[in-house]
Amino acid sequence: MNEILKMSMNEMAEADFDCSCGRHHSLSIKKIAIGKGVIQQLPDIAAEFKGKQLYMISDNNTWKAAGEQAFKILSDSNFEVKSHQFETGTEILIPDELAMGRMLLEMPLGTALIVAVGSGTLNDMAKYLSSRTGIPYIIVCTAPSMDGYVADGAPLICNGRKISYVATLAYGVVGDTDIMKQAPMHMIHAGLGDVLGKLTALTDWSLAVAMIDEYRCETCVKLVEEALRKCIEFAPALKERNEEAILYLIEALTLTGVTMAIVGVSRPASGSEHLLSHYWEMDFIARHKYPELHGVKVGIATPIVAEIYQLLDDELPPETKALAPQREVVEALLESAGAMISPKEVGIDRDLFYRSLMEANTVRKRYSVFQYAKDKGRLEEIAGIITERIYGK
Ligand SMILES: NC(=O)C1=CN([C@@H]2O[C@H](COP(=O)(O)OP(=O)(O)OC[C@H]3O[C@@H](n4cnc5c(N)ncnc54)[C@H](OP(=O)(O)O)[C@@H]3O)[C@@H](O)[C@H]2O)C=CC1
Ligand SMILES: O=C(CO)COP(=O)(O)O
Structure with a gap:
C-alpha cells in the first residue's frame, strides 16, 4: 500500500x-x-x-x-x-x-x-x-x-x-x-452530514466500477473508510463539542478532501446524496429562499440514498450490495449527534422532494444509483415509495 x-x-x-x-x-x-x-x-x-x-x-x-x-x-x-x-x-x-x-x-x-x-x-x-x-x-x-x-x-x-x-x-x-470547535453547532452537524455522505458516495463509486468500468483508487477508498470509522465512533460526542470527536470530524473532512485532490475529481466524496443536495439548493436559491448548509442537506439526503439501495437490493452487483449502508443506521448516527434527518425539517415540500428523486441524475454527468434505478425502469416506483413514507399518501 x-x-x-x-x-x-x-x-x-x-x-x-x-x-x-x-x-x-x-x-x-x-x-x-x-x-x-x-x-x-x-x-x-x-x-x-x-x-x-x-x-x-x-x-x-x-x-x-x-x-x-x-x-x-x-x-x-x-x-x-x-x-x-x-x-x-x-x-x-x-x-x-x-x-x-x-x-x-x-x-x-x-x-x-x-x-x-x-x-x-x-x-x-x-x-x-x-x-x-x-x-x-x-x-x-x-x-x-x-x-x-x-x-x-x-x-x-x-x-x-x-x-x-x-x-x-x-x-x-x-x-x-x-x-x-467554537463554530455554531449547526455547522458541526453539517460537517457530520458531509462525512456520512461518503457512505453512499463510496457505494456509488463501486456501482460505477461495476456498471461502467469507472476508474477507482483503493488508497482513496481506504483513506475515506478509515476516517469515516473514527468519525462515526465519536459522532454522539459531537453534541458536547468533545475535543476528540471534533478532531476526528476535522480529520475525516480533511482526508476526504485529500482524496478529491489527489484523484482530481470529487468522486470519492460525492455521490447521489450530493446530487440531491445540489438539486434542493438550486431550487431554494431560484426561489430566493435560505438554501440550508450544504452538509446538513447532504446528511438528510444520505439515508434517502441508502433507502434507494435497499429497495434495489435484489438486483445490485454483489460488491455494491456488500457496501450499501442501511437507512436506519445512518439516521441513528445523525440523530445521535442531534442533527436533522427529515427533508421536511429544512422546508423541502412533497413536490420538490419527488421531483428531486426523479431529476437528480441530471445535476451532474456522473454515474449514480439514480441512473441505475432509471436504467432498470424502477426510478418512478422507488421515488413514489420513499415520498409516501416521508410525506404520507
Ligand atoms: N470545494 C468543495 O469540494 C466543496 C465545497 N462545498 C461548498 O461549500 C459551501 C458550504 O459551506 P459551509 O461551510 O457549509 O457553509 P458556508 O461557507 O456557506 O457558511 C455559512 C456561514 O456560516 C458562517 N460561519 C462560518 N464559520 C463560522 C464561525 N466559526 N462562526 C460563526 N459563523 C460562521 C458564515 O457567516 P455568514 O452567515 O455571515 O455568511 C458563513 O458564510 C457550499 O457552497 C458547498 O457547495 C462543500 C463541500 C465540498
Ligand atoms: O461537495 C462536494 C464534496 O463534499 C463536492 O461536490 P461536487 O461533487 O458536486 O463537486
Missing part, C-alpha cells in the same frame, strides 16, 4: 507518490497546519509573501470567528494586509456572480497572496479567484462544516445553477481546532 496511508494530516502537504491504483498522485498544497493554536503559525506559513501585498477576505461572522485575529497576527508581524469583509446581515453569502465580482473589485493592485477566512463558501470563492489569477491562497478554516478546504473543485452558483468549476488547491491550509 502507499505511504500516504501512514501519514498524519499535516504530513500530507506536497505528498507525491506512485499509487497502487496505477496512477501517480500528488498534493500540491505547500503547507497544512491543523491542530490546537495553529493560527499563530500564519506568519510562518505566509513567510514567502512578506513585503508583498496580502488580500484577506472574510464575512461578518468569520471576521469575528477568526478574521480579526488572523489580521492582527499578520499585521503585528509586519505583513501588508488589505481586508475585505462581506456584509451578509441576515442573509448568507451565496457564491454567485455578484459575490465573485465584488471579491475581484476589492482586490488591491499587486496582490501576491489571498488569505480567505471562512468555511465552504469563502474557500470556494477564494480558490476560484486564485485559479483564474494565478495568485496563491491560504484558507484559515472557521468551521468543520464541509470537506472542501483541501479539494481543488469550486462549486459556485452561475445563472442559478450549481456548477463545480475546476479551480486549484490552496497554498496553505490553517485549521485551528480551538477556533473550529
